[in-house]
Amino acid sequence: MPLQTPVDVLDPSLRDSLETLAESADEPPAIVSLSDIHGYLRAARSALLTLADRPETDPVVEADDKGRLHWANNNYILVFNGDLVDRGPANEGVLELVGRLLREAPSGRVRVTLGNHEAILLGRDRFGFTNWYSGRIDDAGRRQYCEAITSGYVVAAYEGYAVSYVHAGSPDPYDVTTLNDSLIEAATALEDAIGTQQDLPVQRRLSAAYPDVLGVGEPRLKGPDAGVLWLHFEHLPADAPPQVVGHTRYDNPQTKGSVYCQNVIQNNIESPGGEAVFLETPTTLSAYIRQPDGGVAKQIL
Numbered sequence: 001m002p003l004q005t006p007v008d009v010l011d012p013s014l015r016d017s018l019e020t021l022a023e024s025a026d027e028p029p030a031i032v033s034l035s036d037i038h039g040y041l042r043a044a045r046s047a048l049l050t051l052a053d054r055p056e057t058d059p060v061v062e063a064d065d066k067g068r069l070h071w072a073n074n075n076y077i078l079v080f081n082g083d084l085v086d087r088g089p090a091n092e093g094v095l096e097l098v099g100r101l102l103r104e105a106p107s108g109r110v111r112v113t114l115g116n117h118e119a120i121l122l123g124r125d126r127f128g129f130t131n132w133y134s135g136r137i138d139d140a141g142r143r144q145y146c147e148a149i150t151s152g153y154v155v156a157a158y159e160g161y162a163v164s165y166v167h168a169g170s171p172d173p174y175d176v177t178t179l180n181d182s183l184i185e186a187a188t189a190l191e192d193a194i195g196t197q198q199d200l201p202v203q204r205r206l207s208a209a210y211p212d213v214l215g216v217g218e219p220r221l222k223g224p225d226a227g228v229l230w231l232h233f234e235h236l237p238a239d240a241p242p243q244v245v246g247h248t249r250y251d252n253p254q255t256k257g258s259v260y261c262q263n264v265i266q267n268n269i270e271s272p273g274g275e276a277v278f279l280e281t282p283t284t285l286s287a288y289i290r291q292p293d294g295g296v297a298k299q300i301l
Contacts (some may be wrong), residue, residue: 082115
Protein backbone atom coordinates (compact mmCIF):
# COMPACT_ATOMS: atom_id res chain seq x y z
CA MET A 1 0.00 0.00 0.00
CA PRO A 2 1.47 3.35 -1.00
CA LEU A 3 0.58 5.72 1.85
CA GLN A 4 -1.07 4.73 5.12
CA THR A 5 -2.80 7.76 6.59
CA PRO A 6 -4.71 8.04 9.87
CA VAL A 7 -8.07 6.28 9.79
CA ASP A 8 -10.10 9.40 10.60
CA VAL A 9 -11.00 12.07 8.08
CA LEU A 10 -8.95 15.22 8.69
CA ASP A 11 -10.82 18.10 10.32
CA PRO A 12 -11.68 20.33 7.31
CA SER A 13 -10.44 23.43 9.17
CA LEU A 14 -6.91 21.96 9.06
CA ARG A 15 -6.86 21.00 5.38
CA ASP A 16 -5.95 24.15 3.49
CA SER A 17 -3.90 26.38 5.77
CA LEU A 18 -2.19 26.79 9.14
CA GLU A 19 -4.74 29.36 10.31
CA THR A 20 -6.53 27.10 12.80
CA LEU A 21 -3.31 25.66 14.21
CA ALA A 22 -1.75 29.12 14.51
CA GLU A 23 -4.79 30.42 16.37
CA SER A 24 -4.91 27.49 18.80
CA ALA A 25 -1.18 27.22 19.60
CA ASP A 26 0.52 29.15 22.40
CA GLU A 27 3.09 30.26 19.81
CA PRO A 28 2.71 30.31 16.01
CA PRO A 29 4.11 27.04 14.62
CA ALA A 30 6.99 27.14 12.16
CA ILE A 31 6.59 25.31 8.84
CA VAL A 32 9.28 22.84 7.75
CA SER A 33 9.10 21.73 4.12
CA LEU A 34 10.98 19.59 1.63
CA SER A 35 10.14 18.36 -1.84
CA ASP A 36 11.03 15.75 -4.44
CA ILE A 37 12.33 12.96 -2.24
CA HIS A 38 11.82 10.60 -5.19
CA GLY A 39 12.50 7.42 -3.25
CA TYR A 40 15.85 8.59 -1.83
CA LEU A 41 15.20 7.73 1.80
CA ARG A 42 18.73 8.34 3.09
CA ALA A 43 18.80 11.85 1.63
CA ALA A 44 15.34 12.59 3.02
CA ARG A 45 16.46 11.48 6.49
CA SER A 46 19.52 13.72 6.25
CA ALA A 47 17.38 16.70 5.21
CA LEU A 48 14.82 16.15 7.97
CA LEU A 49 17.58 15.96 10.58
CA THR A 50 19.20 19.28 9.59
CA LEU A 51 17.26 21.19 12.26
CA ALA A 52 18.48 18.76 14.93
CA ASP A 53 22.04 19.65 13.94
CA ARG A 54 21.68 23.40 14.50
CA PRO A 55 21.78 24.75 18.08
CA GLU A 56 19.11 27.41 17.52
CA THR A 57 16.38 25.08 16.19
CA ASP A 58 14.44 22.25 17.78
CA PRO A 59 14.26 18.98 15.82
CA VAL A 60 11.20 18.23 13.73
CA VAL A 61 11.96 14.50 13.87
CA GLU A 62 14.04 12.26 16.12
CA ALA A 63 15.68 8.88 15.43
CA ASP A 64 14.98 5.84 17.61
CA ASP A 65 17.57 3.20 18.50
CA LYS A 66 16.92 1.47 15.17
CA GLY A 67 17.43 4.68 13.20
CA ARG A 68 13.78 5.17 12.30
CA LEU A 69 12.53 8.76 12.36
CA HIS A 70 9.59 9.79 14.53
CA TRP A 71 7.66 13.00 15.14
CA ALA A 72 9.59 15.03 17.73
CA ASN A 73 6.51 16.69 19.26
CA ASN A 74 7.80 20.23 18.78
CA ASN A 75 5.84 23.21 17.48
CA TYR A 76 6.09 22.54 13.75
CA ILE A 77 4.01 21.85 10.67
CA LEU A 78 5.84 19.55 8.26
CA VAL A 79 5.01 19.79 4.54
CA PHE A 80 6.12 17.11 2.08
CA ASN A 81 5.85 19.17 -1.10
CA GLY A 82 5.22 16.49 -3.73
CA ASP A 83 7.05 13.72 -5.60
CA LEU A 84 7.68 11.23 -2.83
CA VAL A 85 8.33 8.39 -5.28
CA ASP A 86 10.16 7.25 -8.43
CA ARG A 87 13.82 7.47 -9.51
CA GLY A 88 15.32 6.34 -6.17
CA PRO A 89 15.61 2.84 -4.65
CA ALA A 90 13.45 3.17 -1.51
CA ASN A 91 9.97 4.23 -2.59
CA GLU A 92 8.18 2.00 -0.08
CA GLY A 93 10.53 3.20 2.66
CA VAL A 94 9.78 6.85 1.91
CA LEU A 95 6.03 6.22 1.91
CA GLU A 96 6.32 4.29 5.16
CA LEU A 97 8.21 7.21 6.74
CA VAL A 98 5.66 9.80 5.60
CA GLY A 99 2.77 7.61 6.70
CA ARG A 100 4.36 7.05 10.12
CA LEU A 101 4.78 10.78 10.67
CA LEU A 102 1.20 11.44 9.53
CA ARG A 103 -0.05 8.97 12.12
CA GLU A 104 2.27 10.07 14.95
CA ALA A 105 1.94 13.84 14.67
CA PRO A 106 -1.07 15.74 16.04
CA SER A 107 -3.81 16.18 13.47
CA GLY A 108 -2.91 18.64 10.73
CA ARG A 109 0.75 18.88 11.68
CA VAL A 110 1.98 16.81 8.69
CA ARG A 111 0.74 17.86 5.26
CA VAL A 112 1.42 16.21 1.90
CA THR A 113 0.97 18.02 -1.41
CA LEU A 114 0.43 16.01 -4.56
CA GLY A 115 3.31 15.94 -7.02
CA ASN A 116 3.24 15.09 -10.70
CA HIS A 117 4.69 11.65 -9.91
CA GLU A 118 1.75 10.95 -7.61
CA ALA A 119 -0.48 12.14 -10.46
CA ILE A 120 1.27 9.54 -12.62
CA LEU A 121 0.45 6.97 -9.93
CA LEU A 122 -3.24 7.93 -10.11
CA GLY A 123 -3.17 7.97 -13.93
CA ARG A 124 -1.07 4.82 -14.18
CA ASP A 125 -2.48 3.49 -17.47
CA ARG A 126 -2.70 6.85 -19.17
CA PHE A 127 0.96 7.69 -18.59
CA GLY A 128 2.36 4.17 -18.89
CA PHE A 129 5.68 4.76 -17.12
CA THR A 130 6.09 1.12 -16.15
CA ASN A 131 9.78 1.55 -15.34
CA TRP A 132 8.80 3.66 -12.30
CA TYR A 133 7.13 2.75 -9.03
CA SER A 134 4.20 5.03 -9.88
CA GLY A 135 3.59 3.14 -13.12
CA ARG A 136 3.54 -0.28 -11.45
CA ILE A 137 1.20 0.44 -8.53
CA ASP A 138 -1.81 -1.87 -8.30
CA ASP A 139 -5.43 -0.76 -8.19
CA ALA A 140 -5.62 -1.15 -4.41
CA GLY A 141 -2.71 1.25 -4.04
CA ARG A 142 -4.27 3.78 -6.42
CA ARG A 143 -7.54 3.57 -4.53
CA GLN A 144 -5.77 4.14 -1.23
CA TYR A 145 -4.09 7.27 -2.60
CA CYS A 146 -7.49 8.55 -3.76
CA GLU A 147 -8.75 7.99 -0.22
CA ALA A 148 -5.79 9.94 1.18
CA ILE A 149 -6.92 12.86 -0.99
CA THR A 150 -10.63 12.67 -0.21
CA SER A 151 -9.93 12.38 3.53
CA GLY A 152 -7.83 15.58 3.43
CA TYR A 153 -4.33 14.24 4.09
CA VAL A 154 -3.03 14.82 0.55
CA VAL A 155 -3.79 18.20 -1.04
CA ALA A 156 -2.98 20.25 -4.12
CA ALA A 157 -1.74 23.23 -2.10
CA TYR A 158 -1.28 24.44 1.47
CA GLU A 159 -1.26 28.04 2.69
CA GLY A 160 1.56 29.16 4.98
CA TYR A 161 2.30 32.59 6.46
CA ALA A 162 3.65 34.47 3.45
CA VAL A 163 3.80 31.70 0.84
CA SER A 164 1.71 28.79 -0.32
CA TYR A 165 3.20 25.31 -0.74
CA VAL A 166 2.46 23.65 -4.08
CA HIS A 167 4.52 21.19 -6.08
CA ALA A 168 5.12 23.14 -9.31
CA GLY A 169 3.29 26.43 -8.88
CA SER A 170 1.27 28.87 -10.95
CA PRO A 171 2.11 32.18 -12.63
CA ASP A 172 -1.34 33.48 -11.73
CA PRO A 173 -3.12 33.96 -8.39
CA TYR A 174 -5.16 31.00 -7.17
CA ASP A 175 -7.33 30.05 -4.25
CA VAL A 176 -5.93 27.13 -2.23
CA THR A 177 -9.35 25.90 -1.13
CA THR A 178 -10.62 25.86 -4.72
CA LEU A 179 -7.58 23.86 -5.87
CA ASN A 180 -8.04 21.35 -3.07
CA ASP A 181 -11.76 21.00 -3.74
CA SER A 182 -10.97 20.34 -7.41
CA LEU A 183 -8.45 17.66 -6.49
CA ILE A 184 -11.02 15.92 -4.27
CA GLU A 185 -13.57 15.99 -7.10
CA ALA A 186 -11.01 14.42 -9.45
CA ALA A 187 -9.97 11.76 -6.92
CA THR A 188 -13.60 10.89 -6.22
CA ALA A 189 -14.33 10.42 -9.93
CA LEU A 190 -11.23 8.27 -10.36
CA GLU A 191 -11.87 6.17 -7.26
CA ASP A 192 -15.34 5.27 -8.56
CA ALA A 193 -13.81 4.17 -11.89
CA ILE A 194 -10.77 2.19 -10.71
CA GLY A 195 -10.94 -1.40 -11.88
CA THR A 196 -13.89 -0.78 -14.20
CA GLN A 197 -14.09 -0.23 -17.95
CA GLN A 198 -14.23 3.51 -17.26
CA ASP A 199 -10.85 3.57 -15.51
CA LEU A 200 -8.68 4.60 -18.46
CA PRO A 201 -11.27 6.99 -19.99
CA VAL A 202 -11.60 8.77 -16.63
CA GLN A 203 -7.81 8.98 -16.27
CA ARG A 204 -7.66 10.63 -19.69
CA ARG A 205 -10.46 13.12 -18.92
CA LEU A 206 -9.11 14.43 -15.61
CA SER A 207 -6.44 16.76 -17.03
CA ALA A 208 -8.97 18.51 -19.24
CA ALA A 209 -11.62 18.59 -16.52
CA TYR A 210 -9.26 20.02 -13.88
CA PRO A 211 -6.56 21.91 -15.83
CA ASP A 212 -5.51 24.21 -12.97
CA VAL A 213 -4.46 21.18 -10.92
CA LEU A 214 -3.86 18.27 -13.29
CA GLY A 215 -3.09 19.94 -16.61
CA VAL A 216 0.19 18.57 -17.97
CA GLY A 217 1.06 21.35 -20.41
CA GLU A 218 1.04 21.64 -24.19
CA PRO A 219 2.58 20.89 -26.59
CA ARG A 220 4.81 19.00 -24.15
CA LEU A 221 4.77 18.04 -20.49
CA LYS A 222 5.55 20.92 -18.09
CA GLY A 223 4.71 23.57 -20.69
CA PRO A 224 3.54 27.14 -19.92
CA ASP A 225 -0.13 26.19 -19.60
CA ALA A 226 0.47 23.28 -17.22
CA GLY A 227 -1.32 23.07 -13.88
CA VAL A 228 0.18 23.45 -10.43
CA LEU A 229 1.57 19.89 -10.41
CA TRP A 230 3.42 20.06 -13.74
CA LEU A 231 4.55 23.62 -14.57
CA HIS A 232 8.31 24.03 -15.12
CA PHE A 233 10.02 26.67 -12.96
CA GLU A 234 11.12 28.58 -16.07
CA HIS A 235 7.47 29.47 -16.72
CA LEU A 236 7.04 31.14 -13.32
CA PRO A 237 7.63 34.91 -13.66
CA ALA A 238 9.15 37.01 -10.91
CA ASP A 239 5.74 38.55 -10.19
CA ALA A 240 4.06 35.16 -9.66
CA PRO A 241 2.22 34.70 -6.34
CA PRO A 242 4.47 33.92 -3.34
CA GLN A 243 5.06 30.16 -3.43
CA VAL A 244 7.42 27.44 -2.28
CA VAL A 245 7.66 24.90 -5.08
CA GLY A 246 9.68 21.86 -6.07
CA HIS A 247 9.41 19.92 -9.35
CA THR A 248 12.32 21.52 -11.26
CA ARG A 249 15.74 20.26 -10.19
CA TYR A 250 18.56 22.54 -9.04
CA ASP A 251 21.83 22.19 -7.16
CA ASN A 252 20.83 24.89 -4.65
CA PRO A 253 17.59 26.54 -3.52
CA GLN A 254 16.37 29.05 -6.10
CA THR A 255 14.66 32.41 -5.67
CA LYS A 256 12.70 34.22 -8.39
CA GLY A 257 10.78 37.19 -7.05
CA SER A 258 8.62 35.65 -4.30
CA VAL A 259 8.84 32.10 -5.68
CA TYR A 260 11.28 29.70 -4.03
CA CYS A 261 12.27 26.29 -5.44
CA GLN A 262 13.38 23.63 -2.96
CA ASN A 263 14.00 20.65 -5.29
CA VAL A 264 17.67 19.93 -4.48
CA ILE A 265 17.86 16.29 -3.38
CA GLN A 266 18.31 14.58 -6.74
CA ASN A 267 20.92 16.94 -8.17
CA ASN A 268 23.06 16.35 -5.07
CA ILE A 269 22.51 12.63 -4.67
CA GLU A 270 25.90 11.65 -6.12
CA SER A 271 27.96 13.69 -3.64
CA PRO A 272 27.88 14.42 0.11
CA GLY A 273 25.60 17.22 1.24
CA GLY A 274 23.20 19.45 -0.65
CA GLU A 275 19.89 18.13 0.69
CA ALA A 276 17.82 20.78 2.46
CA VAL A 277 14.62 21.79 4.19
CA PHE A 278 12.95 25.19 4.24
CA LEU A 279 11.80 26.76 7.50
CA GLU A 280 9.06 29.40 7.46
CA THR A 281 8.17 31.48 10.52
CA PRO A 282 5.63 34.32 10.60
CA THR A 283 8.42 36.71 9.54
CA THR A 284 11.18 34.73 7.78
CA LEU A 285 11.88 32.01 5.22
CA SER A 286 15.20 30.16 5.41
CA ALA A 287 16.88 27.07 3.97
CA TYR A 288 18.88 24.66 6.12
CA ILE A 289 21.34 22.91 3.82
CA ARG A 290 23.46 19.84 4.64
CA GLN A 291 27.14 20.50 3.95
CA PRO A 292 29.69 17.99 2.56
CA ASP A 293 31.30 17.68 6.00
CA GLY A 294 27.95 16.85 7.62
CA GLY A 295 27.35 20.29 9.08
CA VAL A 296 24.34 22.45 8.29
CA ALA A 297 24.38 25.94 6.77
CA LYS A 298 21.50 28.40 7.09
CA GLN A 299 20.52 30.52 4.10
CA ILE A 300 18.03 33.38 4.38
CA LEU A 301 15.75 33.38 1.35
